[in-house]
Amino acid sequence: MKEIETKKFVKNKFSEYYQDHSSSIQPPTLIEKREFGFLMFKGRVMVRHKSLKNVDDLAKSLKTLVPSDAYYSSAYYERPEEKMEEKSWLGADLIFDIDADHIPTPCAKIHDTWVCNNCGIAGKGVLPEKCPACGEPRFNEKTWPCEVCLESAKTETLKLMDMLKQDFGFSSKETNLYFSGHRGYHLHVESEEVQSLDSMARKEIVDYIIGIGLETKLHGLVEEKEERKAGILTGPNLEEPGWSGRIARGTYEFLLTATPSDLEEIRLKRKVIDTLIQRKETILETWKEKGPWGIIKGVGTASWRKIAQHGAEMQSAKIDTVVTTDTRRLIRLNNTLHGKTGLKKIEVPVTGFESFDPFKSAIAFKEGTLKIIVQDAPKFRLGDQTYGPYKNRQVELPTAAALLLLCKGRAKVKEEK
Amino acid sequence: MKELDLKIEDISELILNRAEHRIEEALLYALVSTQSRKDEIEISSFPVAVMMVASTTDKLMKRRYALAEAKRSYNLLREEKNKSKILEITSAFNWKIRPVDDKPPYEFALFFTEYLRSATRFQAKGWKLVNRVVLNGEVYLTKDDTVRLLQEEVRVHIEKKLDVKEKVALPQNVADRVERLKQAFTKQKGKIKMEGFPKEVVVSAFPPCIKHMYDGITSGHHLSHIGRFALTSFLTNIGMTTEEVINLYRSLSDFKERLTRYQVEHIAGARGSRTKYIPPRCDTLRTHGVCTGMDEICRGIRHPLAYYREKMRTIKAEVPVERA
Numbered sequence: 001m002k003e004i005e006t007k008k009f010v011k012n013k014f015s016e017y018y019q020d021h022s023s024s025i026q027p028p029t030l031i032e033k034r035e036f037g038f039l040m041f042k043g044r045v046m047v048r049h050k051s052l053k054n055v056d057d058l059a060k061s062l063k064t065l066v067p068s069d070a071y072y073s074s075a076y077y078e079r080p081e082e083k084m085e086e087k088s089w090l091g092a093d094l095i096f097d098i099d100a101d102h103i104p105t106p107c108a109k110i111h112d113t114w115v116c117n118n119c120g121i122a123g124k125g126v127l128p129e130k131c132p133a134c135g136e137p138r139f140n141e142k143t144w145p146c147e148v149c150l151e152s153a154k155t156e157t158l159k160l161m162d163m164l165k166q167d168f169g170f171s172s173k174e175t176n177l178y179f180s181g182h183r184g185y186h187l188h189v190e191s192e193e194v195q196s197l198d199s200m201a202r203k204e205i206v207d208y209i210i211g212i213g214l215e216t217k218l219h220g221l222v223e224e225k226e227e228r229k230a231g232i233l234t235g236p237n238l239e240e241p242g243w244s245g246r247i248a249r250g251t252y253e254f255l256l257t258a259t260p261s262d263l264e265e266i267r268l269k270r271k272v273i274d275t276l277i278q279r280k281e282t283i284l285e286t287w288k289e290k291g292p293w294g295i296i297k298g299v300g301t302a303s304w305r306k307i308a309q310h311g312a313e314m315q316s317a318k319i320d321t322v323v324t325t326d327t328r329r330l331i332r333l334n335n336t337l338h339g340k341t342g343l344k345k346i347e348v349p350v351t352g353f354e355s356f357d358p359f360k361s362a363i364a365f366k367e368g369t370l371k372i373i374v375q376d377a378p379k380f381r382l383g384d385q386t387y388g389p390y391k392n393r394q395v396e397l398p399t400a401a402a403l404l405l406l407c408k409g410r411a412k413v414k415e416e417k
Numbered sequence: 418m419k420e421l422d423l424k425i426e427d428i429s430e431l432i433l434n435r436a437e438h439r440i441e442e443a444l445l446y447a448l449v450s451t452q453s454r455k456d457e458i459e460i461s462s463f464p465v466a467v468m469m470v471a472s473t474t475d476k477l478m479k480r481r482y483a484l485a486e487a488k489r490s491y492n493l494l495r496e497e498k499n500k501s502k503i504l505e506i507t508s509a510f511n512w513k514i515r516p517v518d519d520k521p522p523y524e525f526a527l528f529f530t531e532y533l534r535s536a537t538r539f540q541a542k543g544w545k546l547v548n549r550v551v552l553n554g555e556v557y558l559t560k561d562d563t564v565r566l567l568q569e570e571v572r573v574h575i576e577k578k579l580d581v582k583e584k585v586a587l588p589q590n591v592a593d594r595v596e597r598l599k600q601a602f603t604k605q606k607g608k609i610k611m612e613g614f615p616k617e618v619v620v621s622a623f624p625p626c627i628k629h630m631y632d633g634i635t636s637g638h639h640l641s642h643i644g645r646f647a648l649t650s651f652l653t654n655i656g657m658t659t660e661e662v663i664n665l666y667r668s669l670s671d672f673k674e675r676l677t678r679y680q681v682e683h684i685a686g687a688r689g690s691r692t693k694y695i696p697p698r699c700d701t702l703r704t705h706g707v708c709t710g711m712d713e714i715c716r717g718i719r720h721p722l723a724y725y726r727e728k729m730r731t732i733k734a735e736v737p738v739e740r741a
Contacts, residue, residue: 169555170554204537204545207547
């Protein structure tokens with residue numbers, strides 16, 4: 001079966017889905033002020049600058065166009081259907097995107113593959129800058145939405161949510177959390193107060209979340225020197241709000257778990273590393289009893305600063321920098337299908353997030369089975385069942401599992417004779 | 418003017434003198450200092466001065482004046498001991514702010530969106546949100562922080578007032594004063610020499626980030642969207658032609674001439690909205706991971722184009738004069 005036919009097959013399935021589920025489509029708030037964009041199966045073209053009046057219009061568009069992916073603008077416009085320059089921007093929601101692509105995970109080596117576009121040589125794990133065989137920099141990359149990756153995305157999302165709630169004071173009413181349908185989570189903040197923020201202000205929020213430009217000195221980590229005495233290091237407490245407390249807590253947690261090679265990586269001197277490892281218990285003890293940043297013989301201010309900087313880094317949330325700063329971004333629509341997985345983007349209840357299972361909740365196709373020929377797929381789970389790994393094998397799988405492999409380009413439909 | 422019930426023809430010489438003096442000081446020394454002992458002169462000379470500056474079309478002159486007046490308000494407020502006086506002024510700008518008593522050295526807490534509106538224009542690291550105490554949507558501020566943010570708000574407010582579209586008609590005696598001020602300012606401007614970029618592109622004067630991308634692209638390396646935008650806008654701004662920039666991208670394996678041409682021409686301002694784009698500022702490049710680390714010159718500038726200008730200067734200074 002040719003690739004074009006797989007595409008057609010998937011499109012038919014998507015079409016069936018939108019015919020049956022058009023009532024589950026949720027319109028974004030102020031639908032008439034949004035721009036819509038639909039990525040088409042045919043030619044991978046984006047049909048955009050669409051304006052829709054209500055949810056019926058939206059359902060109709062999905063049913064008739066059958067896009068592989070459906071988007072709406074984070075922005076509100078006076079005239080959403082016009083060219084970019086003539087839309088007249090009114091404001092935009094504040095959007096955060098946490099994608100496993102931005103977080104290096106150990107499992108990428110197992111399930112992510114690449115093929116050089118030029119010479120066809122293949123490899124696993126993170127993309128090399130140049131092909132090791134022919135030196136060309138263009139690859140066909142195949143990632144995989146795996147549990148470990150999504151778990152690390154969840155950890156980052158939890159850190160982000162903590163900052164948005166504690167530091168920025170957003171209520172749970174103003175924040176909506178979604179599973180993207182692929183490899184990450186989206187967090188939308190919809191409130192009047194953030195709508196008018198310009199790109200520069202959003203950039204500052206991004207820098208805050210990632211900890212870019214963070215200076216431990218400005219959070220009170222300073223050496224106080226009296227004449228003819230050794231300096232005394234003072235710094236923020238563990239319970240302090242905002243980044244001050246995060247620096248202290250991050251440092252504590254880093255010391256708690258750091259191995260000699262972790263400490264080497266932040267370029268501490270051999271002697272300092274030895275001291276920190278040998279006296280770890282005592283250091284952590286004094287942190288608990290007398291507060292942080294006590295004097296440890298052999299660990300100077302410069303070393304502490306490096307440790308604190310790294311500790312702080314561990315507290316930051318790895319969000320996508322471009323999505324949040326772009327005030328005219330197209331965002332995947334809730335409850336629509338993801339063209340790379342056949343799963344849907346769904347809202348995640350904030351309270352139950354820690355136990356949320358994307359591979360269960362995001363399943364769109366719940367009935368029937370499909371016969372497919374799998375070229376190459378890692379072991380994966382969907383719902384309560386585990387599948388694979390498969391290599392050049394014909395299998396009959398539940399529709400959702402089969403579609404995932406078809407959408408990911410790892411399988412073809414078995415031709416019925 | 419209406420509020421004070423003043424007619425332009427009736428303005429006394431005293432007020433006009435004070436207004437002219439305000440502007441003169443602002444333009445020549447970037448400050449507004451001496452105060453007239455009479456409040457009414459002090460108060461009414463300000464709108465008169467605003468009107469006089471607004472009547473010119475000189476943007477630089479307007480900016481200069483707004484900044485000096487804003488600085489003056491900063492200096493006055495800095496001395497203010499009474500918190501409620503400061504709060505009164507913030508309420509004129511509709512700030513969501515409240516006094517804080519239990520968190521020294523902080524005296525105020527301001528809602529973060531309002532903080533960002535002004536603070537993003539400041540360059541010092543201490544103004545970055547990530548280096549502030551932020552709790553429950555509020556940024557904690559000392560009195561000096563608050564007054565400094567107010568200065569920025571005042572500056573923007575005055576600039577808006579000065580930016581009038583229709584022509585302001587002034588009586589001859591006032592127009593003469595404005596003319597005199599303009600001439601004095603032009604003379605002053607002559608001292609601040611505006612340097613353009615040389616016609617030739619000097620690769621050795623590129624900032625490290627641009628150099629890195631430039632070298633990468635010429636050896637066929639992949640470059641992020643924002644990287645391509647930064648590189649292209651930088652090159653078109655320092656005088657590289659559209660054709661030369663397109664050729665640069667030719668070595669990429671995914672090169673599509675039509676698409677590249679469209680994008681480069683767009684950035685160069687030859688298409689679409691006709692805006693010629695300039696590269697993002699250093700801290701924006703840092704946010705998106707384009708910055709490759711700073712060198713000595715980087716520490717003194719905030720924009721890749723400023724780096725280029727600065728480096729060109731040092732390169733020129735190093736070249737020995739060959740002609741006798």
